[in-house]
Amino acid sequence: MVKLVLFDIDGTLIRTGGAGLSAVERTAATQFDRPNGTSHLKFAGRTDLSLVREFFTYHGIDPTPENFRRFFDHYVFLLEHHLQSSRGALCEGVAEFIHDLSQIPNAPSFGLLTGNIRLGAEIKLRHFNLWDRFQTGAFGDDHEDRNRLAAIALERGTQLRKAPLRGDDVVVIGDTPLDIACARAIGAKALAVATGGATLEVLRSHQPDWAVPDLRGVSAREVCSGAPQRAA
Numbered sequence: 001m002v003k004l005v006l007f008d009i010d011g012t013l014i015r016t017g018g019a020g021l022s023a024v025e026r027t028a029a030t031q032f033d034r035p036n037g038t039s040h041l042k043f044a045g046r047t048d049l050s051l052v053r054e055f056f057t058y059h060g061i062d063p064t065p066e067n068f069r070r071f072f073d074h075y076v077f078l079l080e081h082h083l084q085s086s087r088g089a090l091c092e093g094v095a096e097f098i099h100d101l102s103q104i105p106n107a108p109s110f111g112l113l114t115g116n117i118r119l120g121a122e123i124k125l126r127h128f129n130l131w132d133r134f135q136t137g138a139f140g141d142d143h144e145d146r147n148r149l150a151a152i153a154l155e156r157g158t159q160l161r162k163a164p165l166r167g168d169d170v171v172v173i174g175d176t177p178l179d180i181a182c183a184r185a186i187g188a189k190a191l192a193v194a195t196g197g198a199t200l201e202v203l204r205s206h207q208p209d210w211a212v213p214d215l216r217g218v219s220a221r222e223v224c225s226g227a228p229q230r231a232a
Contacts, residue, residue: 011196112137
């Protein structure tokens with residue numbers, strides 16, 4: 001049986017209706033005088049630290065700890081503001097899947113594996129009443145490399161459960177090929193959902209264990225059994 005399920009956030013659990021992107025764009029404009037300064041960035045599956053470093057490099061801004069802190073301090077303030085007026089929502093099937101997963105005997109632990117900085121993740125998920133469902137996780141301010149985050153999440157899951165976890169005790173759920181790569185980096189199973197950054201066809205080409213249009217396309221019991229039907 002699977003012992004730990006790790007969820008990506010944006011495009012997997014929730015859609016923020018553009019609140020996150022708006023907060024990043026506004027921070028770039030107001031704090032660093034770079035209007036439209038993030039248009040070159042590709043956000044899907046990335047860590048916040050790597051995105052901001054790329055922004056700094058592209059515009060010749062010194063990537064000092066002070067500048068990172070300045071960016072993120074302003075970003076989280078704006079994120080909370082933009083969420084209040086956004087038309088965000090849970091992704092299809094999320095509430096039912098989490099409920100069903102929690103009802104399985106000897107249910108797995110729930111964790112996050114996200115490129116969001118921890119405070120950004122908390123602000124987003126509290127807005128959708130999801131934050132308290134998760135017991136552990138790894139975040140974008142833990143490491144810039146998404147695959148290293150997977151190893152951190154596995155280590156924290158081991159600490160939570162007070163017993164060693166192997167990669168095949170874990171399922172990673174995400175909406176981009178980079179989420180599938182995260183799973184493979186620790187030998188975990190990968191459940192890909194086409195609710196965010198990539199089409200079902202693209203996700204299937206990366207050979208996850210499951211590839212579904214959304215979380216209504218697979219049962220929590222099947223995921224928890226650890227015996228997936230390989231995606232075609």
